[in-house]
Amino acid sequence: MxxxxxFLKSVGAVAAGSTLTAGLAGCTGLRxxxxxxxxxxxxxxxxxxxxxxxxxxxGGAVNVTLVERQASFISCPISNLVIGGVRRIEDITAGYxxxxxxxxxxxxxxxxxxxxxxxxxxxxxxxxVLGYDRAVLSPGVDFLPQEVDGLxxxxxxxxxxxxxxxxxxxLRKQLEDMRDGGVYAxxxxxxxxxxxxxxxxxxxxxxxxxxxxxPRSKVLILDANPDIQSKKGLFMQAFxxxxxxxxxxxxxxxxxxxxxxxxxxxxxxxxxRADVLNVIPPMRAGRLIDSLGVELLNQRWVDVDWLSMEAxxxxxxxxxxxxxxPTAMMPKSGHMANQHAKLAAAAILNLLAGEAPNxxxxxxxxxxxxxxxxxxxxVASVHxxxxxxxxxxxxxxxxxxxxxxxxxxxxxxxxxxxNIWADMLx
Amino acid sequence: xxxRIALAALCLTGAATLSHAADPHLARNLxxxxxxxxxxxxxxAGGMERLAGESRxxxxxxxxEFQSGDKPATIMHQIxxxxxDEQLELIADYFAAQR
Numbered sequence: 001m002x003x004x005x006x007f008l009k010s011v012g013a014v015a016a017g018s019t020l021t022a023g024l025a026g027c028t029g030l031r032x033x034x035x036x037x038x039x040x041x042x043x044x045x046x047x048x049x050x051x052x053x054x055x056x057x058x059g060g061a062v063n064v065t066l067v068e069r070q071a072s073f074i075s076c077p078i079s080n081l082v083i084g085g086v087r088r089i090e091d092i093t094a095g096y097x098x099x100x101x102x103x104x105x106x107x108x109x110x111x112x113x114x115x116x117x118x119x120x121x122x123x124x125x126x127x128x129v130l131g132y133d134r135a136v137l138s139p140g141v142d143f144l145p146q147e148v149d150g151l152x153x154x155x156x157x158x159x160x161x162x163x164x165x166x167x168x169x170x171l172r173k174q175l176e177d178m179r180d181g182g183v184y185a186x187x188x189x190x191x192x193x194x195x196x197x198x199x200x201x202x203x204x205x206x207x208x209x210x211x212x213x214x215p216r217s218k219v220l221i222l223d224a225n226p227d228i229q230s231k232k233g234l235f236m237q238a239f240x241x242x243x244x245x246x247x248x249x250x251x252x253x254x255x256x257x258x259x260x261x262x263x264x265x266x267x268x269x270x271x272x273r274a275d276v277l278n279v280i281p282p283m284r285a286g287r288l289i290d291s292l293g294v295e296l297l298n299q300r301w302v303d304v305d306w307l308s309m310e311a312x313x314x315x316x317x318x319x320x321x322x323x324x325x326p327t328a329m330m331p332k333s334g335h336m337a338n339q340h341a342k343l344a345a346a347a348i349l350n351l352l353a354g355e356a357p358n359x360x361x362x363x364x365x366x367x368x369x370x371x372x373x374x375x376x377x378x379v380a381s382v383h384x385x386x387x388x389x390x391x392x393x394x395x396x397x398x399x400x401x402x403x404x405x406x407x408x409x410x411x412x413x414x415x416x417x418x419n420i421w422a423d424m425l426x
Numbered sequence: 427x428x429x430r431i432a433l434a435a436l437c438l439t440g441a442a443t444l445s446h447a448a449d450p451h452l453a454r455n456l457x458x459x460x461x462x463x464x465x466x467x468x469x470x471a472g473g474m475e476r477l478a479g480e481s482r483x484x485x486x487x488x489x490x491e492f493q494s495g496d497k498p499a500t501i502m503h504q505i506x507x508x509x510x511d512e513q514l515e516l517i518a519d520y521f522a523a524q525r
Contacts, residue, residue, distance in 0.1 A: 056466075057454070335462050342458045346451060358449035362513070364459050364505060380501050382508020398508030402500065409500050415473025420462045422471035 035061035036133040036352045039122050041112040041288060043068030043096060046138030046321030046337035048424040053345035055103040062352065065130055066099065067122065069111040070165075073425060076195065077334050077368075078417050079164040083172050084205030085213075086373040092164060098426045115291045117314050134348050137311075138320040138337065139286025141194050147282045149257030157260040158277045161202075162194060174276045175206060181216040182275030185265060187255045188223045189282045192301075194322050194332045197230035197379065199223075199280060201369035204235070207243040208372040219246050220272060222253035222265065230331070231369065231379050231401050238371040238405065255279065285323035292317060301325035306385060306392055307357045308347035309340055318344045327392040329381055331365060338420060339363045361385050363392060368413035376409035377402040453516035456509075460517065468521045478524035485518040 035058055040051045043066055051066040074093050081087040099105040108130075114123040115135060122130045143160065145152040161171040175184065184206050188199040203221050210217040221239075228235050228249070239247045257266045263277040284300035294313035297303050302311050302319045306327070309318040321337030330336060340363070347357035363383040368376050381399035383392040402409055449455070457468070460477065464470055468477030477485065491497035492506040509517070 052466075053458070057451075338462050339459060342455065342461075346449075346455045346458075350449070350451075358452060358455055360448060360452065362456060362459055362509070364508060366463065366501065366505070378501055380504050382505060384508070395508040398504060398506075400504040406500070411473065412500065416463050419465050419471045419474055423461045423466050426466075426471070 035063075035349075037063040037065070037131065038134050038136060038348060039065045039067065039130050039132040040136040040138065041067045041115075041122060042138035042140060042286070042321075043070070043073055043107075044138060044140055044321065044337065045334035045420070045424060046140075046341045047136065048073065048096070048099065049338045049341035050136045050138065050318075050320060050345050051099055051105045052103050052424060053342050054348065055105055057345060058349055060104055062349065063106070064104075065106040065108055065132075066096070067108045067110060067112045067124065067130070068096065069109065069125075071109055072096070073421075074164040074168075075334070075417065075421065076162075076164045076198075077420075078414075079161070079168045080198065080202045080205045081370060081373075082164075082168050083161060083175065083202060084209050084370075084373065085172065085176075086205075089165075089169050094421060094425055096425065102426070112288055115288065115317065117292060117317055120316060132316075133352065134316045134318065136309075136318045136320060136341075136344060136348070137286075137288060137323065138341070139288045139323050141283040141285065141322045141332075142287045143281040143283050145281045148255050148279065150260060151258050151279060151281060154258070154260035158258055158263065158279050160280050161278060162198075162280045162283075171276070171278060175209060178210075178214065178217065178275045180214040182214065183218045183220055183273070184210070184276045184278065185220040185222055185272055185274035186278040187253070187265060187280060188221070188225065188229075189255075189280055190224045191229055192326060192332060193280065193283055195367070196331050196333075197235070197367055197369045200228060200230070200235040201371070202278075203247055204238050204243065204369075204371045207238075207246045211243070211246060217246070218248065219243070220274070221247065221249045222255065222267065222272065223249065223251050224254050226251050230367065231377055234371070234377045234402060234405060235369075242372070285319075289319065289323055297325040306390065307359065307361065308351065309344035310347075318348065320344055327383065329394045330363075330383060330392060331367060333365055333367050335367060335416075335420065336363065336365045338424060339365065341424075359385075359387065366416065368409065368416055370410060370413060371405045374407050374410045375405040376407075376411075376413040377405045378409055378412075453520040456513050457517045457520040460521075467524050469524070477521040480521055482518045482522040485521055486514060489514050489518070 040047045051064045054064045078092050096107050100107050111125040159167050159171045161167040207219045254268045263274050265272045292314040311317050311319045320340040322332040343361050366380045368378045379401045382395040386393045464477050470476040492502040
């Protein structure tokens with residue numbers, strides 16, 4: 001079981017006695033801070049990892065400023081366990097202290113509101129301007145609630161809980177307050193959206209909660225997509241097995257409008273009144289991206305050069321994570337954002353040294369999901385760069401999903417979280 | 427061995443091992459794809475196998491047994507198949523050189 005103390009310990013554990021700390025000062029022979037300045041915007045899985053790895057791999061030669069509007073990191077992965085009542089929000093919250101004290105990242109707690117690519121400057125809400133040699137933007141997603149009539153401005157009545165934090169706590173509270181016999185309905189937008197298996201995991205965790213606490217309740221999955229988007233067979237096993245009397249899955253359920261007062265969802269051909277209505281809104285790259293002035297693919301996502309993560313049309317600006325237009329079979333996941341970050345960090349250090357980026361990058365992804373408080377499942381993939389197509393392709397014959405949900409994979413899921421949190425923050 | 431000397435040795439072995447790769451940091455970059463689960467440079471934060479400082483032969487044997495299916499796994503049989511032999515050797519060299 002992972003509690004707050006374990007999380008903080010896991011984030012701290014690698015720091016003590018490791019050669020990594022000494023390596024920052026000792027390995028390269030470069031003087032601290034002589035190798036340029038990188039401004040990283042966004043302290044999530046992508047940005048925090050990029051900040052740490054730029055410092056670590058440059059031996060402290062490159063100055064890094066991390067701009068993040070939240071004082072603490074709150075993890076989306078594992079947040080469905082908070083919604084299911086088997087973890088607390090504190091268990092998925094951690095500070096940025098070690099990036100500062102151990103890796104020498106300058107942390108600025110503020111919001112970046114603009115970027116001037118010609119002047120190489122990032123502008124902050126407090127009016128400060130940060131000059132950079134290269135910028136890394138990992139702004140995650142912004143929601144488009146206006147695409148569903150009645151949704152905008154009603155996120156207290158109809159939470160999304162698709163960014164971990166107060167919304168996570170709010171949705172949990174609404175579930176605790178729900179009557180026995182109530183209906184929890186979750187709406188999933190059309191792909192691509194952040195965390196493909198996340199909504200189905202959430203449905204399982206809510207079903208797990210009500211199964212014992214409010215056994216007459218129902219969980220209704222309203223999916224705008226024609227089918228389950230990730231780990232289909234495994235989730236279907238849960239829906240038709242342990243949760244057959246609780247979960248109902250409805251594909252092709254396009255949400256037209258919502259009525260916040262009555263928590264009613266109007267679909268193309270149906271109307272659903274819920275006691276707890278959880279609408280994951282349509283989404284796009286975080287809006288800071290708009291200051292790049294580049295054309296977004298499908299008006300939503302950033303096109304990047306996959307050898308460097310540099311945004312096409314925006315020299316010296318590297319974009320990571322969910323904001324990027326994905327390659328085939330590449331999910332919008334925290335794990336993938338972490339991998340993007342390392343690719344970008346390696347490329348930036350090469351470019352700052354006047355060398356070309358690594359021509360043979362590799363990315364891999366693992367997404368664990370829980371189907372109850374103990375049992376986990378996974379999907380994994382490996383992506384190789386194809387020089388002719390200038391994109392990543394899934395390696396054939398590699399990757400796959402679990403045979404079945406298991407407690408062993410539930411434990412690996414928690415260990416994954418401890419290790420990736422440490423990889424980005426400690 | 428004092429920490430400083432150990433560190434110098436690490437820098438040297440790291441440099442020697444990587445010299446034949448296309449990008450001088452290819453091994454480091456490939457090994458970093460393992461860090462999400464196994465910890466930065468293979469220093470596990472708990473609950474996953476530590477790779478740092480494990481011998482090259484042991485690492486390569488395990489990875490090849492994952493690939494062939496001889497070693498039972500929940501996920502590593504699927505992940506290991508995504509890497510070429512040469513990539514696995516670079517990764518094993520890199521982790522073996524970590525302390």
